[in-house]
Amino acid sequence: xxxxxxxxxxxxxQKQYNQEASSQWQNATAGAVAGFATVAAMxxxxxxxxxxxxxxxxxxxxxxxxxxGHAVLTIARMEGIRGLYAGFSPAVLGSxxxxxxxxxxxxxxxxxxxxxxxxxLSPLLHLASAAEAGGLVSLCTNxxxxxxxxxxxxxxxxxxxPYSGLYDAFKTIMREEGWKALYKGLGPGLILQVSHGAIQxxxxxxxxxxxxxxxxxxxKGHHDNADSNLLNTxxxxxxGGSSKLSAILLTHPFQVVRARMQQRPGADGxxxxxxxxxVVKESFxxxxxxxxxxxxxxxxxxxxxxxxxxxxxxxxxxxxxxxLKSVPTSSITFLVYENVLKLLKLASRD
Numbered sequence: 001x002x003x004x005x006x007x008x009x010x011x012x013x014q015k016q017y018n019q020e021a022s023s024q025w026q027n028a029t030a031g032a033v034a035g036f037a038t039v040a041a042m043x044x045x046x047x048x049x050x051x052x053x054x055x056x057x058x059x060x061x062x063x064x065x066x067x068x069g070h071a072v073l074t075i076a077r078m079e080g081i082r083g084l085y086a087g088f089s090p091a092v093l094g095s096x097x098x099x100x101x102x103x104x105x106x107x108x109x110x111x112x113x114x115x116x117x118x119x120x121l122s123p124l125l126h127l128a129s130a131a132e133a134g135g136l137v138s139l140c141t142n143x144x145x146x147x148x149x150x151x152x153x154x155x156x157x158x159x160x161x162p163y164s165g166l167y168d169a170f171k172t173i174m175r176e177e178g179w180k181a182l183y184k185g186l187g188p189g190l191i192l193q194v195s196h197g198a199i200q201x202x203x204x205x206x207x208x209x210x211x212x213x214x215x216x217x218x219x220k221g222h223h224d225n226a227d228s229n230l231l232n233t234x235x236x237x238x239x240g241g242s243s244k245l246s247a248i249l250l251t252h253p254f255q256v257v258r259a260r261m262q263q264r265p266g267a268d269g270x271x272x273x274x275x276x277x278x279v280v281k282e283s284f285x286x287x288x289x290x291x292x293x294x295x296x297x298x299x300x301x302x303x304x305x306x307x308x309x310x311x312x313x314x315x316x317x318x319x320x321x322x323x324l325k326s327v328p329t330s331s332i333t334f335l336v337y338e339n340v341l342k343l344l345k346l347a348s349r350d
Contacts, residue, residue, distance in 0.1 A: 023107060026348070030340035031103030032096045037336050038329040039095040044084040045325035046091060048072060050152045052318035053259040056283065056310060068321045079155055087151030089166055094144035098137050099333065105133035106201065126205045127198045134197035138190045143170070143182035145189065149262040160267055177265065185258035187276050192254035196247045204243035204334070211235060233335055240334030241327045248326055253315035255322070283314035 065071035
């Protein structure tokens, strides 16, 4: 206390800056560790999701799976463990980098909006912080997600030489398609990252705030460093899963559009889809479209391959493996993140 009184204004400002910088890197480290842990646990469902999303029923060579369980068993039987973990390296790299950057940018935005104070942010500012972080992460990681998508599909892309590894994938894409190809799907990816992250983190923060308020019996003035006494591991897991489910239901169509745009071009170099709008048009396309026909398509299950169109359901292809993968993944992510962050804060005090 006496030391703080003896500090000059410049020294006090420098101390606060150092504390904020340390907090940002603690957030980034915790996010990176959380991202790695979740990918290692849930990657097979990510492979299944991608294959469901790109199968529009008009492209030959892609297998048709009846459901998520059938997809996992079929891939395991026909392609082995390598098939279930196709694209694992870029997935690990992308998720670790993405989560690390996300928590770093998110914590920086929150500190900036709160002007360095411990005051609670409004839902709108939480939304702005998450949207800002999502946009920056999308710009940094789109090339990695593109390569991951192609690895997950290349077992059935017989017209081109398979990529042998991460370096070969980037080198081949640059040589055959140019550097712009690395940013295919960036448009829907930006919308996905900004909206998905904004929804997820806003719901997470608001539910967390409500739970803290309930646990503290309405006591005002608690700070983040007191959370360890109020929330436990189960709380973090439930908060993470609930917030993720909300984001998935609202943003899944953008994920489908991005996955379809990121497919590898055919042997002649012609891409399956030209841009995001082309994906949307092709998914709804039907020369004999009528409201009655559309209602039949929605309410009567049939194989996509029997139709020239998919309709609205196209944008929710792969929703089951997405939920099965992402909800527990988010629970693990926030659980690991909060606990690693707690350990880093304790270590920095010693």
